[in-house]
Amino acid sequence: MTTHPDVLPHDLIPEALYPTLSTLCAVSIDVAGVIARGTLSGALAEQVGENTDGDNQKALDVMADEMFEAALRGGDVRWYGSEEQEDALLLSENGKYALAIDPLDGSSNIDVNVSIGTIFSIFDTKEGAEESFLRPAKEQIAGGYILYGPATCLVVTFGNGTQQYILDPVKGVFVLVEAAMQVPETSKEFAINASNYRHWTKPVRAYIDDCLEGMNGPRGKDFNMRWVGSLVAETHRILTRGGIFLYPGDSRPGYENGRLRMVYECAPIAFVIEQAGGMATNGEVPILDQQATTLHGRIPLVFGSTDKVQRVADHHTLTA
Numbered sequence: 287m288t289t290h291p292d293v294l295p296h297d298l299i300p301e302a303l304y305p306t307l308s309t310l311c312a313v314s315i316d317v318a319g320v321i322a323r324g325t326l327s328g329a330l331a332e333q334v335g336e337n338t339d340g341d342n343q344k345a346l347d348v349m350a351d352e353m354f355e356a357a358l359r360g361g362d363v364r365w366y367g368s369e370e371q372e373d374a375l376l377l378s379e380n381g382k383y384a385l386a387i388d389p390l391d392g393s394s395n396i397d398v399n400v401s402i403g404t405i406f407s408i409f410d411t412k413e414g415a416e417e418s419f420l421r422p423a424k425e426q427i428a429g430g431y432i433l434y435g436p437a438t439c440l441v442v443t444f445g446n447g448t449q450q451y452i453l454d455p456v457k458g459v460f461v462l463v464e465a466a467m468q469v470p471e472t473s474k475e476f477a478i479n480a481s482n483y484r485h486w487t488k489p490v491r492a493y494i495d496d497c498l499e500g501m502n503g504p505r506g507k508d509f510n511m512r513w514v515g516s517l518v519a520e521t522h523r524i525l526t527r528g529g530i531f532l533y534p535g536d537s538r539p540g541y542e543n544g545r546l547r548m549v550y551e552c553a554p555i556a557f558v559i560e561q562a563g564g565m566a567t568n569g570e571v572p573i574l575d576q577q578a579t580t581l582h583g584r585i586p587l588v589f590g591s592t593d594k595v596q597r598v599a600d601h602h603t604l605t606a
């Protein structure tokens with residue numbers, strides 16, 4: 287593992303995980319630097335290939351993946367499972383962790399200068415890659431994301447609350463700003479890709495229809511809609527001011543389980559949201575009670591303020 291100076295405070299990070307976390311953060315500072323220079327860093331949004339899921343790979347997807355992989359090699363991470371690589375890689379024979387990563391989340395926003403991020407999930411490793419990653423999401427020992435926005439921040443949980451750190455770009459270190467984030471209950475915002483309305487199931491349509499009816503419908507209040515197109519940015523907004531996010535399964539071929547991947551997107555996001563007092567389900571059942579069957583497998587994702595996520599589950603029960 288490339289040795290980096292400590293780039294975040296030790297206080298709330300489990301000691302054994304500190305080198306891995308600090309390495310992730312050190313790389314993220316470099317990634318943030320590349321992003322901040324936009325096209326001066328090169329054609330970051332150029333399509334350079336396709337990943338296993340059939341998604342276009344952009345130059346920055348591949349660059350970020352290479353940067354994280356290289357820095358983690360030879361350290362505490364045994365298995366490295368990345369969105370950008372078909373199979374998990376053995377990085378360190380004696381590593382004690384399995385780390386799953388979405389090196390660059392929100393790829394479609396690279397060229398429009400909108401917030402993007404990195405999402406990661408850590409398990410205690412097992413001998414093989416499959417058994418290390420394909421297990422109940424509640425067995426994660428850390429989960430979080432780094433958001434490259436107007437400010438770069440780290441949001442992370444180790445199962446004891448959700449912490450937020452902001453990068454001080456002048457000093458090159460992350461500073462703790464919140465030790466226990468809480469999802470507010472009061473927001474009237476929902477986030478869903480509404481262009482897929484005609485493909486949704488009845489319960490999802492019913493939930494959104496109620497929101498759209500506003501004051502005149504069963505909810506008796508007006509709602510507002512947001513859709514950034516970067517899961518990290520939606521998560522950060524919901525952690526900051528509440529609301530609900532949905533990426534349900536729909537009737538498009540290949541979207542039966544939505545668009546988001548269980549191991550390196552849904553599981554860590556569910557972990558930070560639940561640790562901040564919110565709720566994350568596949569529409570009905572908690573994400574943390576489920577487990578992936580393949581490294582790149584998808585699962586519907588609904589998360590946010592508990593009452594709103596519960597209401598989506600109730601719609602599923604009612605229309606079943």
Ligand SMILES: O=P(O)(O)OC[C@H]1O[C@](O)(COP(=O)(O)O)[C@@H](O)[C@@H]1O
Pocket residue numbers: 341369388390391392393394479515516517518545
């Ligand atoms: O294209 P859509 O339907 O708007 O989907 C957007 C979703 O896809 C994602 O970009 C998928 O992540 P990647 O960019 O890592 O593939 C999410 O960040 C986002 O929520």
Ligand SMILES: [Mg+2]
Pocket residue numbers: 388390391392517551
């Ligand atoms: Mg992603």
Ligand SMILES: [Mg+2]
Pocket residue numbers: 347369388389390391392393
């Ligand atoms: Mg990605």
